[in-house]
Amino acid sequence: MQDFKDGKLDVVVNVKMLTEGVDVPDVKTVMVTRQTTSNILLTQMIGRALRGEKAGGGTGKDYANIVFFHDTWKRLLPWADVNGGLEAERPARQGRNPMSFISIQLIKLAVADIDYKGFENADYLTFIPVGFFNCEYTIAIEEGAAEELISFEENIIIYEFNRDGYESLIKCLATQDLTAYAAENVPESRLENKAGELADEYFNTETDNFDDMLIGNIAKIIRHMAQNDTQPLFVDFHKRDAYDMDKLANELADVSQRKIDVILRNIFNDSGKHWGFFYKSYSNFKDAFDKAMNRIFIDAVDVEITPNEESADELTDEIKRQVFVRDNYVCLCCGKAQRKGVPLNADHIRPIAMGGNNAVSNLQTLCKQCNAVKSVNEVDYRVNITPLRKPKQELQMFDWVSSDNVHNSIARIVNAFYHCKAMCELRCHQRKSGQYYYVWEIVLFADNNPEWLTPFEKQLLDYVRTRLGWTHVTKIVVKN
Template sequence: MSGYASYEIDEIRERQVGKEKQPFSHQLDAFSALTNTLSIPIRGYKGTMLVLPTGGGKTFTAVNWICRNILSKGIKVLWLAQSSYLLDQAAQTFRNEIHSITGRDTINLRIVSSSNHHSNAGSILVSDDIIICTTQTAIRAYSTEAEDSKGNVRHTPFRQYLDYFSDSEFFVVIDEAHHTPAYGCRNLLISMRENIKNLYVLGLTATPFHTDKRINGWLWSIYNQGICYEADTNVLQMNSILSVPKYIEKQTGIKFEVDDKLYKRLTSKHKDLPEVIIEKLAKDSSRNNYIVSDYVNNKEDYGKTLIFADRWFQCEYIVEKLKSQGIRANAVYSKIENSDTLFADSSGRRSNKENEAIMEDFRQGKYDVIVNVKMLTEGVDVPDVKTVMITRQTTSPILFTQMVGRALRGKKAGGGENKAYANIVLFMDSWKRLLPFVTMGKGGLGGVKPAIQVRNPFDTVSIHLVKIASHDIEYESYANAAYLTFIPVGWYATEYTVAIEENGSEEFVSCTESIGVYNFNHYKFEELIEYLLKEDLAEWADESLEDDALLSIASNYVTKFFDVEQDNLDGNLYKNVIKLIRHIAQNGNKPEFLNFNQRNVYDLDRIAAELIDTPPRECHTYLKNLFNNEGLLWKVLYRDYTYFKKAFDHAINRLLNDGEMELVSPLPEPIPLDPGHTLTDEVRQQVYKRDNYQCLCCGKERRRGVSLEIDHILPIAMGGKNAPSNLQTLCKQCNGLKGVNEIDYRSIISPLSKPKEMILFAAPESDYVENAIARIVNHIYHCRAFCSLNYSERRNGKYYDNWGINLYSGNNPQWIEQHSSKLLEYINQELGWTNVRKIIIND
């Protein structure tokens, strides 16, 4: 794609007659809101946000309005995008809408990035009417200066371009506007605001907030007019403009070792998988066969499908396999994508004309499946695509969003009468270490906001604990240390932005990293943070800096504030200090500290003391149940029961060797199982039917992805029977959390004299919000005290801001009221219902 073009408006208008895109009602409302908020001519400064979900037409809405109201008045437009993936999409939309510009003969459009398919920042001319540029290229070009041959300061053509219009009117668009508070982007806009007298800034986003609430204020400083228009995802789905996405994860069974180099690339350098691994995935015939078989086995449900692959030969392989199964398939790609496999006969290359012809046949229904290599512009937009298959995991939220968005058009947006939902099929490989791949947040794709999977803060803790358990090493530098020495007291939640540039692609990524701190070094981190807050760290705020560039300064701080032998317990001390530097340099504030309030639950020394006189078989059973309890974190800490058991044996040996055995009440003696009572299928079905085929704890009904189990109210090991009166229906999650406890969820009044501790259980993907809340409430009351939840998904709903938790009569509402603030925070942050402001408990 060319980086520069000049368009004759009359010629384009003639070609577009009868092809004009008709806006939907929500887009017409957005046009009116934009006109009312950003009055023309531009006078002074105004910033506003347009909020539409992915698939709701943000780009078209903004471009169409800009063509009619900004470019038609001769005002220059700078369009900034967070990723080079988004540039071509914006450029194509401008080309499609240039016909709506009036009062002009020509329009000059330039695309600017580090890609060799685009112009570079040094080629910008004052005559350019539209500049579409990656944010990081703009930041770099704006701040770079040099001396000319006479020693005078010389600015880049980009800076000269902006300075030229400092006394004129100027218009800026920020795509993915929730990233605006990032250090480089906000400083660029602040400087432009100071230097350009008449400036409007329009932010486009599906999520009008920054993940770090403490720097969220920057949004409203830049977008000082607030949100001019926001479309409700649920309304667009109900009106069949958007499809409801259905996420389907497919495990390929392919396992990959993760060496330190790869781990550093993805977690420290924040880059995507290296080309050598992508090449390996693309060439794996068994993996590609699995992708083919998945489509063939589900072709009736999948329907019209777009498969995103990584290599041209992967496209061709999948296409040939699909054809052999009677599937009408073809492939589109433009060139050999970073492939090691080159062919002299020009295979691996397709012309634009060939691709356009194939895509037109796809639109006309001549193909069932198109396989492509990241061709994400409007040119491959086919509204009635029902299924998108993403053949590998990625660390790029924007790339992921672009791929998913191809299937989200609803019936009224050309999706077809049979498109009730959109399938998003994700092929997942197994990685030996937790990697920061994009995953979907709670609530699915509401506004299509995929989240970078934040590295679990227990990951580094787990590595160290497993090392101790598997190698039988003692706690080096900590003679006779208690087990809790190695469990963090909490984490600092750091957030910063990094700029990534690789293979001609640019992207800004927001990174959220948890820094684990221990009881013996928490105060040292506090001292370091207080010191850093007083330092001038501006030079370290640059998003393009890699962690290695900060290593020397981090080393100085480590020497000043820490004892390396003691404090580098998990091997991440230097990395953690770098994260703190980046966070404070970019945000200017202290990262939030999150207490690990349940730390004492994971005191293996205490558990060892409790079980030291327990018979081995019974001890093994108890530990197995403890390890498999989904409400606890033992699986996260040790990954495998073998390591957990070895760690427990270490704790027992320490107690025996030290001669210090604080005996706690042992487990009760097991009661022999009555062999005359077996749990038959007839009894199972009787219980399922009695309980209406739903979990008595959380209320989840049996459906695809939800399995129900028969649970013993009083476990067999404690004397329980297989009689229906001792059986209840629970889902897998609730049954695992109940464990060996005796809890009768058929009872709706708590048998307790005081409440149990509230635990904010992680909600599985199969949970609706009422399931997650019911599980938490019922744990506190030790019965099915939760009756119902009053809530609304609509802004005009009675229970949109204030939710009501209804308890069965006879349960003390104060037991849950005392936790209402923490429960509200959980609903806002973990479940993603940020609109809720208050929770009311009703008896």
């Protein structure tokens, strides 16, 4: 405290220690980082800074900064009135930032590619808002015996598909007498009943309630219109087209993977753009970009199919079919399943050039990438134990392709290294709360020595962080 008084420290942080009996008269700023329902405590806390010049607060001290991290403005007002210095007309507002709200939606819907009922195969822009309705209202919240009024400013996100519904709703409410909903302490149940009726009348409760927010949103609009006697302002999301991920992917479709990563990082970090608001982290952004790229890839592949690809080995369609059926239409190396845009090959385990034949037993299902990686080697990916006696001298890395997920990319590298399907599981989490967010685990089937990969763990980590863009990963562990 002496150092603070002597000016050697700029800031003193304390918990429940400097509320009373401490005198540092020339303190100019107090940051109240805890909330309190006690007026006395609040006065004590901010009182540390409220001694002006005439009260011995130091020469020329005629103001103080009080910084709140919680909205207690309303409670502050009686005090402010006494001193006559602050205007009491507009309470501070709290509420959701529209950007963070959008971000959650995008993560839920676009990034994770979740299929919502009624939205299967929806375009990317379906879940980019067209704008929002700005609602302001005050709610009375009981706090013990006291009642506190808190004002909210919240934005209701509007999409192309629900815009009509909201506009009709507001038009209808404008003709109604909403006095019964104007009081700050109107019971939630009364509001919800009303909102429920309106939801049935103006919305498709299946698609328009995709986020379980419909009733709540309508209730907010009712409150706003009842309390303000105005319609909520519609704020157009002008820049919507600038955030079309499909468009961005199209623009970068012919750019090499390595350059794309640099370009994407620049775009993501560009303060003039809002991708960061929507996605929060670069890996979410990159994920969405990869998905968009994947869609382009799927669309393009219809044209690209090459009939001469397997001319050398004369496999009949029937033999291939038998191999695919046996292998469940899944690449035995990386685990990628056949789908539009991901063609599978029937690969010779022992290549023809090495004396292999066209028997189904000598064939295995591989995706295009794994097949290319295997080249003319004899590798049987139906086997889970490595046929190698000692580890290879180097770990070959392969370029990530847009139809890969992270499991596919890692499995291809690990399995090519062990010359069999050695990788049993990749444990990784995308969410910070997940156990394997920072430390990933590559789990091998029993009898494959995980120590073979030890010299290459750093290389694997670099690959995951820089090539795959999972920069939060700090360690990769290989185990049985």
